Amino acid sequence: MKLRYAMVCSSNQNRSMEAHSLLKKEGFDVASYGTGQHVKLPGPSLREPNVYDFGTPYKHMLEDLRRKDPELYRRNGILPMLKRNIGVKTAPQRWQENAADGIFDVVLTFEEKVFDMVLEDIHNRSHVYYKSVLIVNLEVKDNHEEAAIGGRLALLLCQEIESTENWEEYVDEIIVNFERIHHRKLLYNISFY
Known part of the structure; x- marks a missing residue:
């Protein structure tokens, strides 16, 4: 299954771009965004x-x-x-201005406030496609070392989701297994476009 992924962080372009870079190298269809004003x-x-x-x-x-x-x-x-x-990529993009152009299967955020912003943004859109989107928060501290670790964890999570025939049916199991193996608590929500 070929899914579309979005990596989203606040405004400094470190965590989301680290994950974007790793997923891109592995052949994923991925985009990245920030949510800040600048x-x-x-x-x-x-x-x-x-x-x-x-x-x-x-x-x-x-x-x-x-x-x-x-x-x-x-x-x-x-x-x-x-x-x-x-x-x-050429330049950073802001989620609120650019993400409406695309429909993603999975949106991965790296801090809870960004998770909340993305969730609110998707909920406030007109739902014309009735297509599900998995929004997951993998909390990652904003420094280069943690961004590298978070990027690798994001890649592992996306590989697991990608390899599952029907992620919607197995999302709870995927999340629980990831948390158990990697000792990271994830927030997640399924919403609709």
């Missing part, structure tokens, strides 16, 4: 993030940060992250 990348201090509009090419962000302080952004992992992102 793309926010760490800056020289917590009070000085680098803020970009969704749609700003990753290449532009990379060049901008190389101009500002290449050593800082190499050391904190932002430059390598942006290089990875460039290899996945």
Whole structure:
């Protein structure tokens, strides 16, 4: 079975893009999105993030940060992250503005507030297709190490869903087995387009 997947995080493009990159390499039909108002990348201090509009090419962000302080952004992992992102897609997309263009079978989020936002967004759409969508939250801390672990876990979960003939019938079993094996609690909901 060939399903469509969406990876969604807040605004920094790390967790969702790590998962997107891994799934894309494995041949999955996958997209990724953020839900914030802007793309926010760490800056020289917590009070000085680098803020970009969704749609700003990753290449532009990379060049901008190389101009500002290449050593800082190499050391904190932002430059390598942006290089990875460039290899996945041109620019970040915002869920609320772009996801309505596509119908996904599985939407994977990486923090509970994003799970709630996606669920609310899908519930507020007009349901014309009567097609089910599985929304799952895999809680992942927002740092490079955890994003790498979360990306691998997302891939394993999606591989399990993909290999199941009828995920709707076996979703509870898939989730329980994943939680038992990986010691991660998942939130999930089935909604409709």
